[in-house]
Amino acid sequence: MADPSTYRPKPGQIPDSPGVYRFRDEHGRVIYVGKAKSLRQRLASYFQDLAGLHQRTRTMVTTAASVEWTVVSTEVEALQLEYSWIKEYDPRFNVKYRDDKSYPSLAVTMNEEYPRVLVMRGPKKKGVRYFGPYGHAWAIRETVDLMLRAFPVRTCSAGVFKRSRQIGRPCLLGYIGKCSAPCVDRISAEEHRELAEEFCDFMAGRTAGYLRRLETQMREASEEMEYERAARLRDDIEALRHAMEKNAVVLTDATDADLIALAEDELEAAVQIFHVRGGRVRGQRGWVTDKVEDVTSAGLVEHALQQLYGEESGDAVPREVLVPALPEPVAPVREWLAGRRGSRVDLRIPQRGDKKALMETVRRNAQQALVLHKTKRASDLTTRSRALEEIAQALDLDTAPLRIECYDISHLQGDDVVGSMVVFEDGLVRKSEYRRFEIKSFAGQDDVRAMHEVLTRRFRRYLADKARTGEGVGEQPADGTPEGEVPDTTRDETGRPKKFAYPPQLVVVDGGRPQVAAAAKALAELGIDDVAVCGLAKRLEEVWLPGEDDPVVLPRSSEGLYLLQRVRDEAHRFAISYQRKKRAASMKAGPLDDVPGLGDTRRTALLKHFGSLKRLRAATIDQLCEVPGIGRRTAEAIAAALAKTSPAAPAVNTATGEIMEDD
Structure with missing residues (x-):
């Protein structure tokens, strides 16, 4: 691993001009290509304290052994040269889009x-x-x-x-x-x-003009009594219209546009492109990339534009390019696209109407492509085995963790606090083993305390079952569930609730050092010392271990890191879905059911606006009227219904519109 200070250029050597730079390793291979409006400022950002750099950037600068640059006149020239060098050198630390399948x-x-x-x-x-x-x-x-x-x-x-x-x-x-x-x-x-x-x-x-010309020729042939020729032209027109109907009209104004959408996580990103010509979807393609560099959504869009139009002829660049985020800065990219097309190109984010709706469709396709890519990767037995071995090696475990349990906490600004437990066995999900926890002992934004409670309740049940049966597994009590925990309705052949098959070899928590410490403390208080604990922090995908000052950093391409990420994301999804379900149920049932004119749509709008029934009770009538679709008469009815069912039975001050509370 090289020390960046050994090859850092002197400040006076780097020009304060637009340009393109290349990092090379000790063998002279180009490992990264970048562009900058100011080479001096950009390169200086790479040679700061390593602790302040993003993990991927830190890996790149410590792998490199030298840096060189080329000065250009404008940012557009820098964009063109960057694309040429990326194509020529194929640097390992640049974003590399690859087709998620072979499109003809x-x-x-x-x-x-x-x-x-x-x-x-x-x-x-x-x-x-x-x-x-x-x-x-x-x-x-x-x-x-x-x-x-x-x-x-x-x-x-x-x-x-x-x-x-x-x-x-x-x-x-x-x-x-x-x-x-x-x-x-x-x-x-x-x-x-x-x-x-x-x-x-x-x-x-360009279909309309040609079809009109054929129709004119057909009429002329008919008038000249050349009926066979007119019939052939009629059949040609029908065939062309049938071919056009295979592509549904998505934009009624006959727009020529390309729509680009993203779906991404910390390690990978999927890009989907819809090619719309004459208002019809004429083509679709998709790419998937590993995030080998620290790149934002705007950066991914810029790389996608380079990939899409870098080698295309001018007529392949449409008049409109709709994207989810604009490159920074956007002016050079617009100028570059205009140069490729030979005329102005409208590069923008759709804000409303049909184009925004179509962009949402493209985004859903990108999400599905990313999920499919991850599913294919996770279904391979060899890959799963390697992932488990890498986790065991990184965490210094005696054996591969065949059963992994992951825990997450979810709430909405301290209300409706819930916990989730998901289970992976042999690297695959076991949804029948999932559990959900409702935190009733306290309220507030204390994820650490909630994590401690969830782990305590889960493993206290395990110890109770172990003591009852004299072995490591046992039945759940006949009454179902500890207080506050949602019962598991999945039952075995005998009709009894399913068992926890066995304790996990590894407990993963969603969070960093505080959450890991809470989980380790819960296990220690119960006397459990044969279950490993770690946490996966989202910001840099660092793996934290109890009592360690520094995290374990797995390689970006590690299958072990990918598996831990899947486990963490699944726990987060399961917790969020339960929390939203509880929140919706609390708003749907109860005092608002009998309010005239207040249906599901308006109740949902109230939920989104206030977040909880508690805040809704505290709202004034004027605040209720701020919610879309809620008029003053409806707001007064809502306030009256809430006042009747309030624990303290507050009254409504009709003069001021405020909900009055007792002292």
Whole structure:
């Protein structure tokens, strides 16, 4: 591990100008490429105290052995040079997007004398027009089959084309009218190229003018009594409209736009792109990346734009690019996109209407792609085994933790405090073993105290069962559950509640040193010393152990860290869902049920606005009227209903609108 001070440039050597910099390792390989508006300020940020750097940045600067830079005139030039160097050097610490699956595209080889239409995957080639990508190759073939009636462009391979020229006979498509047969000179090379260009224009969304032209030709043929030609044109128009109907209209104003959405966690991010042309979704693609550098959502968007348009021709850049976050600064990126397109590009975040709704759809696709990616990764037996071994090694355990229990606390500003317990066995979830805890002994934002109570209740039950049966497992009491704990309704074949199979080898808590100390204290008070405890802090994904001053930092690519993260996230999800369910139930049932005109939608709005029934009781009528959909008459009815059911039966001061409380 190198000391950054050994290769730090002197302050006067670094220019205060825009530029691009490269970090190299001891073997001279480029490991990171970045750009900056001011090279001096940016590079200085890498050579501060290592303790103040993000974990991933710290790893990069200690891996590097030298740094060099190139000065450019503008930030746009810096953006272009950064992209070129990332492509050339493939640095290990830069964001690398990879397709979450192989998407096929419809390609037209305009670089050939006789352009050909085909399905193509993989890297894009110069001189070839691409449309899509599509979700499935058969979707492209269906579209092409319909289009060939109106645009009989060549689709055969080079071998078939050459063979047809030699024997002087076209292939089957030439005989049935789905190819103009340039191989036997039914059409000249220039005419065939013009036909291919019309095909490309139609696929690019310029459909209305072409359809109008065909309709005009059909009417003229009919007036001239060329009925066979008119019928062929009619069939061509129907085929083209049928091909267009396969792509649903999503934007009624015939917009050309690309929509980019993100789904991310601390280690990985998924990007989804919808290509909309003429108001219709013409293609979709997705990428997944490891967060090997400390990057924000804005940074991920900038990298996605570079990946998407860095090698595209100008007509592939639409007039609008809708993103979830704007790059910082945004002006150079807009200028770069305008240079790629040859005209202005509107790069923005959609705020309302159809475009915002479509962006939400793209975001859901990104979330599903990330979940699918993680599921595939977690389902591999070899990967799970390696993850458990890495955890055992990092935490100095005697054996791999085959059963892991994770605990989390959730509340809303101190109200409705709940806890969750999730179980992973052999690296897989065991939902039948999940437990939920309702904290009734206190209220407030004290996660440490709540964590201590949850661990105490869980392991006190385990000890009681162990004492009852004389072994490590036992039944739950007949009355179901300790006070405040939600009963588990999952039952075995005998009708009795299921057992805890055995105690965990590892307890994971969502949090840092304080939560870990509370969990360790709870186990120590119960005399349990054979269960390991650790905590996973979200900020830097650090693993904390009881009594340790410094955390354990697992490598970013560690399967063990990935498994701990999945366990922690599942506990957090389970706790949040229970807390929200309790909060909704407390608002739905009770004093507000009989208020006239107050349905589920308005009750939900009240919940979101005030957060709890306690705060709702304390609200004035004017404050109630601030909630969307709540008028003054409804607010007065709500205040009266709450006053009747209040423990102290407060009255409402109709003069001031305030809910009066007794001293």
